[in-house]
Amino acid sequence: xxxxAPAETSTLGSxxxxxxxxxxxxxxxxxxxxxIPPWRRRVAVLADVSLxxxxxxxxxxxxxxxxxxxTLMKVVVGLLERDAGRIERHGRLGYCPQAPLxxxxxxVAEHFELFARAYDLDARRAGSxxxxxxxxLQFERYRDYRIEDLSGGTRQKLNLALALMHExxxxxxxxxxxxxxxxxxxxxWEMSERRRDEGMGILIxxxxxxxxxxxxxxxxxxxxxxxxx
Amino acid sequence: MTEIALGSADFLxxxxxxxxTLAMLVAIPALFVLVSSSVLGEFAAALGGSAAGDSxxxxxxxxxxxxxxxxxxxxQVSSSRDADRRLALAGMGAARVVAARIAxxxxxxxxxxxxxxxxxxxxxxxxHGAHAFAAILAFALIYIGIGTLVGSVISEPLEGSLTVAFIxxxxxxxxxxxxxxxxxxxxxPTRKAADLLIAAGxxxxxxxxxxxxxxxxxxxxxxxxxxxxxxxxxxxxx
Numbered sequence: 001x002x003x004x005a006p007a008e009t010s011t012l013g014s015x016x017x018x019x020x021x022x023x024x025x026x027x028x029x030x031x032x033x034x035x036i037p038p039w040r041r042r043v044a045v046l047a048d049v050s051l052x053x054x055x056x057x058x059x060x061x062x063x064x065x066x067x068x069x070x071t072l073m074k075v076v077v078g079l080l081e082r083d084a085g086r087i088e089r090h091g092r093l094g095y096c097p098q099a100p101l102x103x104x105x106x107x108v109a110e111h112f113e114l115f116a117r118a119y120d121l122d123a124r125r126a127g128s129x130x131x132x133x134x135x136x137l138q139f140e141r142y143r144d145y146r147i148e149d150l151s152g153g154t155r156q157k158l159n160l161a162l163a164l165m166h167e168x169x170x171x172x173x174x175x176x177x178x179x180x181x182x183x184x185x186x187x188x189w190e191m192s193e194r195r196r197d198e199g200m201g202i203l204i205x206x207x208x209x210x211x212x213x214x215x216x217x218x219x220x221x222x223x224x225x226x227x228x229x
Numbered sequence: 230m231t232e233i234a235l236g237s238a239d240f241l242x243x244x245x246x247x248x249x250t251l252a253m254l255v256a257i258p259a260l261f262v263l264v265s266s267s268v269l270g271e272f273a274a275a276l277g278g279s280a281a282g283d284s285x286x287x288x289x290x291x292x293x294x295x296x297x298x299x300x301x302x303x304x305q306v307s308s309s310r311d312a313d314r315r316l317a318l319a320g321m322g323a324a325r326v327v328a329a330r331i332a333x334x335x336x337x338x339x340x341x342x343x344x345x346x347x348x349x350x351x352x353x354x355x356x357h358g359a360h361a362f363a364a365i366l367a368f369a370l371i372y373i374g375i376g377t378l379v380g381s382v383i384s385e386p387l388e389g390s391l392t393v394a395f396i397x398x399x400x401x402x403x404x405x406x407x408x409x410x411x412x413x414x415x416x417x418p419t420r421k422a423a424d425l426l427i428a429a430g431x432x433x434x435x436x437x438x439x440x441x442x443x444x445x446x447x448x449x450x451x452x453x454x455x456x457x458x459x460x461x462x463x464x465x466x467x
Contacts, residue, residue: 075465077318078318078464078465079311079314079315079318079465081465093318095315095318097311097315101312101314101315102312103312104243105242105246106242114235114236114239114316115316115319117232117236117321118316118319118320118321119319119320146246166320
């Protein structure tokens, strides 16, 4: 799947070369308009961002607050339009947004059913994926709870589980562990490393220096540009 | 098709599980119909209108349906915009999300209209029941379009709901039987539906041209709602 861009860059930087990429981002630019005319101005967030994620790679994306990490994720997924550049994705996409995007009055089980239909999973596969993820993230007992009755950490578990249930080839995780307790945090990394070993390409927004040793490669986003750290 | 029906059922559940929504569904029609039948005549006279009696009660039921549908239409878009977009990107696609949302909106519109109609029948009675129900439904569908459109451009709950209420007030107070009969009042979205409802309340029929105009307005409002849902759920690929 390749998204053609309004303006393309022609040169591949070293950062975008990957043996078997599931994601390739080249020269992506994104800005936002602020204020009202005639004082309206464009604030550039991403300027010429390029990166790649290969199959079986666990890649980190780091940067200060406001550096554009979540904006880049949203542009890659298709939640935000880009102003320029090119994005290529291969295979099924899983996306775990920073804030859980859920429906307050629906239950955990209803969310799994809704996303199983969106992912076009048959009943058997949907059932086993749901049971596996509920067990793996240890929130089976909340299966029939409405989202409005869940804690922040449990919402985040569901948010992550919905991104994983169709076993995507490319998984984009935007600070997926906010609200997790220490045990769940460690379990999250075990899950990610296991899936990486099975061939999933994972791009994860990360904040902590201590996580760098868990990652195969790290990109740093600074001043709107992305460099391999 | 099944996916759309099941998605629509989920979206409906999201609304009908809110206790406040259910309470408003009963309270607002009762309030509007009862107020309309008592003080609306005096209020309309003060504004230079002529609404009174059964016609005013019938009009109150239409307004109740419009008010509720506008508010629910707004919150259908504003509270679920990002989640709907995530679902569309997950593979459901914007078109199926829009279809499920429209189906849920129409069911909500029918439900709201049925409660408003039932309140009218129980409190004031109505001579032309089928005509009155069709006109009340038109009020609801028109305001689903208005509410969703406002929701697609204004995401903040306070600003959005105030905007819907402002449009509603302008529409209601410039409607037939209230203050206006010519000029800009003719352009108000529920103008023809109000004419039908006043006639049905008084036990009179309405010309075919009015029914056609109301049908086209309601259809246009649903298309507007579809556009609003699509603007919210569509992928942004540049």
